[in-house]
Amino acid sequence: MKLVVQVKLQPDALRATAFERTLPAVNAAANWVSAVSYERFALKGSVRELRKLCYGGLKADGFGAQAAQHIIKRVADAYTTLRANIRAGNLGPETSKRRRKAESKPIVFRLHAAHTYDDRCLSWNYDAQTVSIWTLDGRVKNVRFACSPNALKQLTEHRKGESDLVFRDGKWFLIATIDVPDPETYEPRDFIGVDRGIVNLATTSDGDNHQGRRLGRYRRWQARKRAEIQAKKTRSSVQLLAKRSRREGRHATHVNHKVSKTVVAVAQRTGRGVALEELQGIRERVTVPRDQRARLSSWPFHQLGAFIEYKARRSGVPFVEVDPAYTSQRCPRCGHIERGNRRTRDHFHCRRCGLAGPADYVAGVNVRNRARSAWVFVNMPDPAPA
Template sequence: MKLVVQVKLVPDAVQASAVESTLRAANEAACWVSEVSRRHFGLKGSVRELRGLCYVELKGRGFGAQAAQHVIKRVADAYQALRAGIKAGNLGAAGSKRRVKAESKPIVFRPDAAHTYDDRCLSWNYDARTVSIWTLAGRIKNIRFACSAGALKQLAEHRQGESDLVRRDGKLFLVATVDIPEPEVFEPKGWIGVDRGIANLATTSDGDNHSGRRLGRYRRWQACKKAEIQAKGTRSSRQLLKKRARREARHATHINHKIAKTVVAVAQRTERGIALEELRGIRERVTVRRDQRARLSSWPFHQLGTFIEYKARRAGVPYLEVDPAYTSQRCPRCGNTERANRPTRDHFSCRRCGLAGPADHVAGVNVRDRARSAWVFVNMPDPVPA
């Protein structure tokens, strides 16, 4: 299982200046290569074609052989991703404003965007917690980095491939890929169904509820503060808005990590699997009032599902996604399904058998029951040919 580990670089003033100037120069060079690619090949420039046009110029700008290759590959990969997004319809239909804008000009790389380093340009000393990194000013050694003990162990034992250097909020970070072996998935003795929502971020079939009230209150407070800052219209106010947006995103991420960790820990301790509703594309399928659109678009349900999935895989816990249709309207006791079973958002009451309870808890139970059936079907032996 591939994960990413982020470490914070702690350079001195001289080291920081050299690394930051190299990062800016690499992204300026990537913008130039992007312009060349757009002018000569449109959206179809390949690494080989760009190397023939740009490699000598990049060497003349002071980039080493590996650094020049990485700049060219970044640009080629960016255009490949753009072509894939257009083909998948992520930028709208042909002629749409967003698609025309993307196709009509070269891809631009931010001055602080991540730049790739391989083991020839970057080496790690895990015992001393330092790195040696290539810059335009030469190789700089003994740049200290900071991370947790767990992250350091993952780096030392499982780091693979390239690492990305990025500057964010005035700080330098290295983002490395680790390939952790997955334990064998055990045969579950039961299932925990998890219903995701807005008012309640996650409700399990055991009745455990992770309310979204505090997160919603925090988001509303942030929205008021951002409106006040945005009214100023100054450059510093725009910078502060970006800072607050990142802080809000980190807060939501932290909450999702805690919920996912709790759910997976319970499943692992009780030797049960975890089942979630398959909610891909829900924003396109669901129509809400105008005053609720911002709340729906900021609902971090996908991130929570991703966190639960990878934490479950890392712990060897079975994980399934099931059909979400009518989970909040179906009675888990008698099977009666109708909209009238849910008279309010929070309450469920079956019109046939009288089963009543919190609607999210009932939905979690239905998710659990569907996982039982799905697991039997998934693990059904293949038919023996006649």
């Protein structure tokens, strides 16, 4: 299982100057390669073709062989991802404004966008907690880094692959990839169904409810502050808005980590698995009132599901995703499905058998019941050959 570990670099003034010169130059070079790729091949450039056109120019600008190769590969990967998103419909149909905008110009990399290093451009000394890294000013050695003891242990035992140099809020970070072996998954005695929502972030089939009221107040307060800052329309207000956006994102990530950690810990302690609704394309399927659109679009439901999934895999807890159709309208006792079973957001009342209860809890029970069937089906032995 691939995860990432973030460490904070602690360069002195001379080394920091080398970083500050290198990262913008690398991204400017990536923008040049991207423009060449778009002009010659539109969205279909490959690494081999770009290498023929751009490698010599990058070398002439002072980039080493490996740095030039990384820049070219990074641009080619960006166009590959864009083509994949277009084919998957993630940018809408051909007539959509978002897709036409993406197809009408070359990909642009931000001035301080992260840049990728492999083991030929970046080496680690775990005992001394230092790194040696390539820059335009030459190889910069003995740059100290700081991280937790657990993160250092993971780096020492499982680091594998590339690392990204990141500049954020005036600080330098390295984000390293680690490859942790998957533990053996046990046979679950049952499942915990989890229903995700806006008012209640996560409600389990056990009746545990992770409410979002406090978070909702925090986000409404942030929205009011954003409106006040936007009204000023100054350069400093734009910077302050970006800073507040990152802070709110970190807060949402922290909340999702806490919720996912609790759900997986309960499942592991009781020998059960975790089941979620598959919410792929929820923004296209769900229609909400105008005043709730921002809340639906901005809260990272996918992130919460991804956190639960990777924490479950890391702990050996079985994890399944089930069909979300009618989980909030189906009665778990008699199976009756009707929109009238859930007349309000908070309450469920079956019009056939009279079963009543909190709507999110009922949805969690339906997710759990579907996970039971899905697990049996997935683990069914293959039929004997005729």
